[in-house]
Amino acid sequence: MNRLTSAIFWLALALVLAFITLPLIVVIAASLSPSSEISLDPAQWTLRWYGELSSARWIDPFLLSVRIAVIVAALSGVLGLLAAYAVIHERVPGSEAIMSFLLAPLSVPQIVKGVAIVLFLSQLGLQGFLGTPALIAAHVVLALPFVTRMVATSLANFDRGLDRAARILGANKFQRLRYVLLPIVKPGLLSGVTFAFIISFNNIPLSVFLVRPGDTTLPIAVINHLEYSLDPVMAAVNVASMVFILAAIFLFEKIGGFSAQLHGGSK
Structure with missing residues (x-):
């Protein structure tokens, strides 16, 4: 029973962390995309969008x-x-x-x-x-x-x-x-x-x-x-x-x- 309770707890914790972090990961990936299409390929990522943040x-x-x-x-x-x-x-x-x-x-x-x-x-x-x-x-x-x-x-x-x-x-x-x-x-x-x-x-x-x-x-x-x-x-x-x-x-x-x-x- 204790093992089942512990497994449920860790599963719930993993789901909560995933619910919190996955949107952040998507936003970070979008900020690095070479175009408006979100790219999950690190080889295509670029920081040029951050360069535009230096404008007035x-x-x-x-x-x-x-x-x-x-x-x-x-x-x-x-x-x-x-x-x-x-x-x-x-x-x-x-x-x-x-x-x-x-x-x-x-x-x-x-x-x-x-x-x-x-x-x-x-x-x-x-x-x-x-x-x-x-x-x-x-x-x-x-x-x-x-x-x-x-x-x-x-x-x-x-x-x-x-x-x-x-x-x-x-x-x-x-x-x-x-x-x-x-x-x-x-x-x-x-x-x-x-x-x-x-x-x-x-x-x-x-x-x-x-x-x-x-x-x-x-x-x-x-x-x-x-x-x-x-x-x-x-x-x-x-x-x-x-x-x-x-x-x-x-x-x-x-x-x-x-x-x-x-x-x-x-x-």
Whole structure:
């Protein structure tokens, strides 16, 4: 019976891995094809499609997406840390209602949020904010619940005895926050910031309503290109984006220990 269970487990694992990796393999093969026809013959593969990514058509949207994602990650990290600290650690009055309010954006479809933000700015006569400012604000609203929840999880597991011990040893509040609390919540904060960066960089539903000519993010540039042609350049863009996101995750892991949050510890 144990052998049968183990065989079923490994079979299920193999099927899941195949389901995840096979589309990626097809995309990578398409990005290396000599023509629009996908070629699985390595002898015919070429990197010329990646050379087209160096044009301003792709570099400018990529740089804009990176700038927006960095700003969104930083703002979401600061706001999420402060919100989680006030609700979980300080336990301000109505903390449960405040946490529910902070997580409320998760229950609203992104398309609805995009339309609502456009209507809100139009009613206030702030159409000039459409573009990068509106994208940053909308992405922060979208990413903030993830950061807040992950930091709140770290704070919920915080041993308050450590804070009391530091206070007895003469540490002031700032020192306790700097040397006791922050190192413990850092994995949760960094994991939330990583999610915020990825969500902002890859976002389409919100961005499609808020971009304006000259402020086109990479996902929107991909959609605009698909309206006219489907060629290996699209596969090259997707592969390059995937490599960039993996590199960003690796960087955040090295800086603060992204995976430590998964194990409930700190790094």
